[in-house]
Amino acid sequence: MTSPTSGAPLARRLGPLLGPLRRTVLRRSRDLAALPDLPEAQVELLRVLADDGPQSPSGLADRLHLARPTISNLLRTMTSAGLVDRSPGAGRAVAVSATGHALELLRRYDAASARTLERALGHLDAGDRAALAAALPALDRLLAALGDD
Template sequence: MTDDRTTGTDPGEVTLGRIETEVALLMRFGEATRRGTGTMEHRLLDRAAYVILRHLADAGPQNVSALAATLNLDGSTVTRQLSAMQRDGLIARAPDPTDGRGTVVSPTAAGLQRMAAVQAARTRLYGDILATWSPDDRDTLAQLLHRLNQALQSRPRPR
C-alpha cells in the first residue's frame, strides 16, 4: 500500500474509493450467495419482487407512482414488475380511493407467505455468515447499512 502523503492523493478520496469497491463487492457477493444457496426458499422470489413485497408489507397498499418513487425506479419498470407479480398471484390491484383513474397495489396472502419464507431463509443465511461477529458488530453493521440505504434513497434522481 502506498503512503497517501507521498502520492498527493486525498485521504478522503482514498476512503471513498474503498467504500465504492466494498459496495460493488457486496452487491456481487450478495447476488452470488443468493444464487449459490442450495435452499429453495431463496429462489421463491426474484430480487425485485422481494423488495416490492417487503415495502408493501411495511408501508401498506401503494399506488404505482408512490411505489416507484420510494424504490427510486421508473414507473414503467415498476408497472412491468407488478404485472409479472400479479400473474404469479403475489399482488392484487384495487381502484385507488384518492384517484379513480389509478390503482393501489397490495400484497396477497400468497405473496406475503413467499416473502416471509425468503426473509427467514436470508436471516438464517446471514446468521451463519456473521456467526463469529459480536452482537455489537452486527448491530453496528445494521445501523450503518440503514444509514447508507437512507442516503441512497433520499438522493435526488436525475431527470
C-alpha cells in the same frame, strides 16, 4: 497517503461487495427454503407492500426509485404469478396489494435469509461479528444518504 477509510478508497472496496453479497444471500436463502426464483426487485416491491400496505403504482415507483414503466412491467408479471392484486382506489387510482401467497413467500424468504446469514456469521470470529454489528448504524445512514441523492 490516502486513508483506506476515506471516501474514494472505501467506495471502491464497498461498491463491488454489495451486489455479490446481496445476490448470494438471496440465492442461498431461495435454495434453503425451496423458494421460487423471485427477482430481487419483486422481493423489494413485496417488502414495501408488506410493510406499508396497499400502494398506487406511482407510489411504488417513487418509493423504490424505479421508472413507472419498470413498475408496470413488474406488476404485470407479479399479477400473473398471483403475487399482487390490483383493486380500484380513489378516483381513477389503482391500489396494489400483496396477496396472502406473496406474504407467505416473503415470510419464508426472511426466515431463510436470517438462517443463511446466521450460519455464515458463525464462520467468522468474534471480532469480525463485532465489526459488522458496529457497522450497522453506519450502513443505515449510508442508505439514507444514498436516498437523499
